[in-house]
């Protein structure tokens with residue numbers, strides 16, 4: 387009832403997510419997501435949600451919703467969140483992706499209160515590669531706004547050491563953020579997608595996601611084809627071919643080998659901690 391949302395907290399009391407759906411005359415329903423792609427920023431979240439949308443039992447939100455991490459959105463309350471969701475057919479699972487969720491401290495607790503049974507997809511890349519991708523995106527946006535951007539070496543290193551003040555570096559400390567998620571969600575609720583593998587050969591990774599979500603296997607090898615111009619796999623959906631937007635798959639800056647090695651070394655211990663947390667290793671530098 388609307389009164390429930392006029393309380394100081396934008397969320398109803400725990401266990402009450404009765405707001406959960408808006409049913410439309412055509413039989414579709416907008417409801418809280420069953421699946422949330424929580425990140426990581428630049429991990430391949432767009433590719434993942436597009437690939438998952440190939441499945442007929444998945445309805446995906448088009449835009450990043452930023453409900454749990456942006457206060458201005460969060461204050462609008464659950465009914466607003468639900469209205470950002472796609473129109474799902476009966477039997478379809480709803481999914482949204484907001485890459486910033488993974489590294490935003492308040493998100494796991496908030497999401498857990500709304501849907502403790504949510505299935506979480508986390509797509510990760512080699513942490514160094516992710517930093518370079520993050521840097522590339524930020525400098526590209528600054529360039530568009532005619533703002534100055536600092537050369538990569540200047541942001542990565544300070545007084546000869548890895549610059550811990552650089553925010554993009556923190557976002558690649560996967561164990562720190564994962565620990566925060568595991569305070570609220572059991573490991574079994576999180577499936578980690580190997581973002582580097584998804585770039586090289588998406589189909590097996592997508593099959594693993596299908597299995598985790600207990601979806602009947604439906605996505606097929608023929609849904610993917612390598613586009614040599616783009617240099618990435620693109621999608622074939624009922625005969626129609628499409629690649630991701632040009633903002634996906636940008637060239638990264640060249641970094642001096644000694645700095646690159648410093649970064650690899652820096653991430654070695656955090657990576658080990660992450661592998662321990664999730665009981666699995668990844669092929670990172």
Ligand SMILES: Nc1ncnc2c1ncn2[C@@H]1O[C@H](COP(=O)(O)OS(=O)(=O)O)[C@@H](OP(=O)(O)O)[C@H]1O
Pocket residue numbers: 426427428429430431432433485518519520522523584585618619620630633634635636
């Ligand atoms: N098939 C396919 N086509 C194009 N791009 C692909 C694909 N699969 C994964 N990727 C990688 O996705 C990276 C962008 O990640 P995100 O979508 O998570 O970025 S964002 O956080 O939403 O901005 C993007 O990072 P960059 O290469 O650094 O641009 C891509 O490497």
